[in-house]
Amino acid sequence: MKFYSTIFVVLIIFYSKVSGQASGSALNFVDPTIGTVGEVLGPALPTVHLPNSMVRVFPSRRDHLDDQVRFFPLTSQSHRLASVFGLLPLQGMDSGIWQRKLIREEEKITPYHYFLRTEEENISIDFVPSAKAGFFRFSFADASDHFLRLSLINKKGEINVDGKRILSGREEFLGMNAYFYAELNTDFVSAEFHNEAAKNELLLKIGNTAQTVSFRYGISFISIEQAKQNLRNEINSWDFDQYKKKAFDIWDKTVSQIRIEGGTLSQKRVFYTALYRSNERMIDINEYGKYYSAYDKKVHESTEPFYVDAWIYDFSIGLFPMQMILNPE
Secondary structure (H helix, E strand, O other): OHHHHHHHHHHHHHHEEEOOOOOOOHHHHOOOOOOOOOOOOOOOOOOEOOOOOOOOEOOEOOOOOOOEEOEEEEEEOOOOOOEEEEEEEEEOOOOOOOOOOEEEEEEEEOOOOEEEEEOOOOEEEEEEEOOOEEEEEEEEOOOOOEEEEEEOOOOOEEEEEEOOOEEEEEEEEOOEEEEEEEEEOOOOOEEEEOOOOOOOEEEEEEEOOOEEEEEEEEEEOOOHHHHHHHHHHHOOOOOHHHHHHHHHHHHHHHHOOEEEOOOOHHHHHHHHHHHHHOOOOOEEOOOOOEEEEOOOOEEEEOOOOOEEOOOOOOHHHHHHHHHHHHOOO
């Protein structure tokens, strides 16, 4: 690991030059599926996120070779470890709906956009990230009962239903809490908990005609109200393509900091995918002027970023020197 991290920095220093946006985006070379299959060490995840941001979403399955998606976490608390709030669109009611998975037929993953079309249910799923918020779009092509299943992955906490378009909740994990606030662009018909007392698994029925349902949400480690404010600050319209372009522009600027010359297509794919992964961590958990610290379990006010998920293992050898070159501030 130390050898590869050192080589990565050497490549930056000697074989690349920092520049403005190159003609043709280097994002075309990024493949988030690289590194997602591992037997000895835990594999990387094909996360869709903005650089160094709180919201990190991926299709949860056994590994990248598995064609069955269990859910999409609304965020990942820590790289490769804990996720919170699992969301999945479903079609057709039966006794196994609480355990059902989606079988992928077509999938496209980029740092700024995720797309999946299912094999049996005829559902299309799109997702774009913001820093502390996210935007799902579910397209149901068939006239059948359509559902959204929302679960607490760690089972502790609660999901709240407010009216016909608003959801919120809290989930406990690793000794702290995550919160979400979500809005739909259409009314849901009914809301049913798998266990009414626990309120940790919710099934929303959202109609039985061909339709597109948008689900936008904010995430917070402070409170539900702060999650709502994070959503308002970052995703305040239903224009999905607007936020897709914004996410693309942010990533395009980030990977365009380095322009490489020569090399094969495979080498470019490896290089720019490594650059994309180097911007997954650390993550800034400052939520517009305040942050929750798990070190003292208090909320602090601050105008400065507060970075976490910085694993010391090899960061000092590879990632920190690279960030000092690219982002000295």
